[in-house]
Amino acid sequence: MAETPHQHGYMHRKDDYLTRLRRIEGQARGLQRMVEEEKYCIDILTQISAVTKALESVALGLLNEHLSHCVIDAASVGGAEAEVKLKEATDAIARLVRS
Amino acid sequence: MAETPHQHGYMHRKDDYLTRLRRIEGQARGLQRMVEEEKYCIDILTQISAVTKALESVALGLLNEHLSHCVIDAASVGGAEAEVKLKEATDAIARLVRS
Amino acid sequence: MAETPHQHGYMHRKDDYLTRLRRIEGQARGLQRMVEEEKYCIDILTQISAVTKALESVALGLLNEHLSHCVIDAASVGGAEAEVKLKEATDAIARLVRS
Amino acid sequence: MAETPHQHGYMHRKDDYLTRLRRIEGQARGLQRMVEEEKYCIDILTQISAVTKALESVALGLLNEHLSHCVIDAASVGGAEAEVKLKEATDAIARLVRS
Numbered sequence: 001m002a003e004t005p006h007q008h009g010y011m012h013r014k015d016d017y018l019t020r021l022r023r024i025e026g027q028a029r030g031l032q033r034m035v036e037e038e039k040y041c042i043d044i045l046t047q048i049s050a051v052t053k054a055l056e057s058v059a060l061g062l063l064n065e066h067l068s069h070c071v072i073d074a075a076s077v078g079g080a081e082a083e084v085k086l087k088e089a090t091d092a093i094a095r096l097v098r099s
Numbered sequence: 100m101a102e103t104p105h106q107h108g109y110m111h112r113k114d115d116y117l118t119r120l121r122r123i124e125g126q127a128r129g130l131q132r133m134v135e136e137e138k139y140c141i142d143i144l145t146q147i148s149a150v151t152k153a154l155e156s157v158a159l160g161l162l163n164e165h166l167s168h169c170v171i172d173a174a175s176v177g178g179a180e181a182e183v184k185l186k187e188a189t190d191a192i193a194r195l196v197r198s
Numbered sequence: 199m200a201e202t203p204h205q206h207g208y209m210h211r212k213d214d215y216l217t218r219l220r221r222i223e224g225q226a227r228g229l230q231r232m233v234e235e236e237k238y239c240i241d242i243l244t245q246i247s248a249v250t251k252a253l254e255s256v257a258l259g260l261l262n263e264h265l266s267h268c269v270i271d272a273a274s275v276g277g278a279e280a281e282v283k284l285k286e287a288t289d290a291i292a293r294l295v296r297s
Numbered sequence: 298m299a300e301t302p303h304q305h306g307y308m309h310r311k312d313d314y315l316t317r318l319r320r321i322e323g324q325a326r327g328l329q330r331m332v333e334e335e336k337y338c339i340d341i342l343t344q345i346s347a348v349t350k351a352l353e354s355v356a357l358g359l360l361n362e363h364l365s366h367c368v369i370d371a372a373s374v375g376g377a378e379a380e381v382k383l384k385e386a387t388d389a390i391a392r393l394v395r396s
Contacts, residue, residue, distance in 0.1 A: 021127060076373065
């Protein structure tokens with residue numbers, strides 16, 4: 001995993017992301033309870049769609065901040081670094097669209 | 100949450116689903132660590148796509164078992180129950196496709 | 199392409215599907231015009247999302263009818279045919295979820 | 298539809314996009330023929346997934362070019378224009394992820 005020295009775009013909302021990810025962890029635990037308690041398949045599927053939506057919204061938030069900080073900062077410097085950042089961003093978008 | 104007396108389709112693979120959901124819970128915790136440790140946005144996004152795929156695969160498994168047990172059983176009885184089960188299944192599929 | 203003698207589930211709504219698919223074809227032509235006329239990228243992307251949604255809705259309709267006719271009919275007969283139909287349906291659902 | 302004077306990112310690949318969109322139009326016509334000829338539901342669903350994937354790939358291409366030209370150009374100017382471009386891009390990404 002590339003560790004870059006500069007401030008990541010999401011830093012100013014770090015606590016918000018941690019809160020949302022903790023909630024998602026709790027939802028994942030809740031899914032286990034539903035299976036343990038042999039709940040109805042459709043209710044479990046409904047809950048999985050909710051967790052997927054929550055993850056999607058975290059991802060879109062991180063992507064937005066990555067574009068508006070990391071990519072834009074690199075663009076102002078220009079050259080290879082900007083191209084690397086853009087390629088990383090569009091690959092991440094493709095993975096999101098296809099997941 | 101509707102609790103039906105009959106055996107849910109996923110029962111024979113209950114342990115497998117629990118193992119997979121525990122792994123997803125661990126991945127959700129891992130995402131928190133990445134944010135805590137201020138990892139690079141793209142690496143977090145890559146991990147979110149992996150968790151989304153894992154959830155998707157659990158959902159498709161549950162849906163498959165729901166169709167081949169709950170829906171098919173209801174179809175053999177016929178009447179309103181079969182229609183309810185089908186409607187529930189197609190609504191769940193729509194939520195999955197759109198999440 | 200497997201051609202089965204029985205009536206497909208969508209037959210009673212054939213004209214509706216043809217109307218919707220004709221509209222989608224028109225939208226695809228409209229996208230070409232937008233590129234020809236060098237419209238703004240974001241406006242073209244907005245239109246692509248609309249066409250994707252329209253296709254998704256046609257697919258969910260066809261899937262619903264396939265489940266409630268082809269799969270249920272096969273289930274009432276039981277045996278290998280029912281399993282083939284179910285497998286086809288769940289594979290089609292997986293492709294839809296992942297496209 | 299906002300018409301901006303500057304060169305859109307996709308201009309240098311305009312013909313490629315037109316070729317791909319013409320193919321998608323042809324596929325949409327092909328779907329109509331499949332319904333006209335009462336083809337098997339699963340085969341039509343398979344074809345719809347293929348058209349959706351083709352649209353997705355056009356969208357990701359346009360988005361990539363929009364980011365690397367329109368957004369980056371605006372970022373080099375900075376100020377409100379850059380923010381508008383970024384907001385448009387992230388909204389378009391959200392629509393793509395959710396369609």
